[in-house]
Amino acid sequence: MIFKVFYQDNKTEVPVREKTSAMYVQADAERDVRLKLKDRSINIEYIQKVDEAHHEYEKQNEDFKVLEI
Template identity: 60%
Template sequence: MIFKILYQEQENEVPVRENTQTLYYQAENERQVRQALKDRQINIEYIQPLDDEHLAYEKQSEDFIVENN
């Protein structure tokens, strides 16, 4: 499954919409995503599993790159 992660660059940064970054990650579940990203110094706001329709929409973005383990 592919997850969309919304995050801030700094782990102690207060979430501000204009500064929110997006990352796409392939994993079995949200726990695996959090485990894989725990060493990065980022502030995760939200992890959203993408269904087929939402994934198709996200793939249209030029910034769409999926990371995995």
């Protein structure tokens, strides 16, 4: 499955919507995503499971990359 992870780059700052970034991660469950990203210094705001229609839409973006950690 593919998950979209919304996060802030700095773990120590208060989250600000304008600074939110997103990445796509291949994992079996949300818990696996958190385990894969635990050693990164990011503040995870939300993890969203990407369904097939959403995945097809996002693949149209040339910057779309799925992290396989």
